[in-house]
Amino acid sequence: MNEYSEKQLLIMDTALKLFAEKGYDKTSIRDIAFAADVNVAMVSYYFGSKDKLLEALFSKHFTFITNMLENILYEKESSAFEKVDRIIDVFIDTLYSRQLFNRLMTREASIIHDGPLFDMILDMKTKNRKLVERAVKSGQRIGVFRKDVNVFFLSSVLIGSVNQLLANCRYEAKHAKLNDEEREAFKKKNIEILRKHLKQMFTAYLTHSNSTDNA
Amino acid sequence: MNEYSEKQLLIMDTALKLFAEKGYDKTSIRDIAFAADVNVAMVSYYFGSKDKLLEALFSKHFTFITNMLENILYEKESSAFEKVDRIIDVFIDTLYSRQLFNRLMTREASIIHDGPLFDMILDMKTKNRKLVERAVKSGQRIGVFRKDVNVFFLSSVLIGSVNQLLANCRYEAKHAKLNDEEREAFKKKNIEILRKHLKQMFTAYLTHSNSTDNA
DNA sequence: GTTTGAATTAAACGTTTGTTTAATTTTGCA
């Protein structure tokens, strides 16, 4: 199913980069063709249309990411705390290593109302929540986590923080006029801070007995 | 400076709604004109161009939001914990009450590389951080907050969480086929959960003594 | 070497876009 020729992959990679940096709508097929050094007609020839190219991009990265998430889901971990740490690592590493796709997806997600892309994104959001839920429940079962944790809240914090921090880094890097190398180093540095503090924050929150239980 | 006629405000409000829901690029001037029941030429006549209309929208909402943030900055609060609670309230309420603009801004922010919009967004991000920083430092001064708090991290968590939760709510609401009223009630419910748990989480994190100080 | 189908190309197509024009209507003021 997902077997693309080298030329198709070249087009997809080039398109992903341009879509992420300039936006889907502001990237013309001619832009992609020029950057990938292929003829304009090749996109329609291989993918059918610009929309289908976007769909192909989503499918490709979704199968990779959701597969990874599902594998984690069936891992055996020794403690609930390790589970939480592991999940934070997986989310951060995935969002960081697939920054371009993640940027494109988040952007498109905010204006999509239905169709195959909507279904894919909804499916991924559900899987994200399942993963967080599993870790939380295992900690609750053995009594080390508080009982009134809200998973919808937690997964929003997790994903939202990473994306927001990466966006902030891009802005700071541009403001400080960092070059590509410096910017990536800056991102990496802040991602590691995020990782460390997010783990601390989640642990503190999950083990903290709720002081306003009756609210 | 910011004095617009009723017709100009009508165009701006209509444009904001369409930009937020369909995206800036996918909304044509004809779409706006039709929805606002004005002639297509009126947009260029009043604002100069579509880009300038977007700039006007940004200016309008930015002056409001940044003014509000700066006012908070000089408020007197009794305790550091109250300061944190207050800031969380302000961010949540602002992001929630200006959902449409916030959605538009976040979306455009991810593909803007320079220009007046870039400067405005950067300015707002800086102000956000200043606000968080002030609350954290006041708690550190009197010794109730830990010393190694990272403000860049905290502000990312705060803004990122709210936006991500609202985006998740939109998806859930569409999946559950809620109508407009039900969707807003669903959002409101989850925002209140977010508010409560975010305050707990921040407090737990800020007062939690760091167990890996030497890391 | 010929044939067959895929790959590649330059050119053209029709549509939509943001914007402008030029004419007309409305408004506010003397």
Next chain:
DNA sequence: TGCAAAATTAAACAAACGTTTAATTCAAAC
């Protein structure tokens, strides 16, 4: 009422867009 400026309109404009066409090149099989 008369007049000048502002507001509003329908029509037209050029440019950019995604896509298609029709011709040509390429590669592999026989």
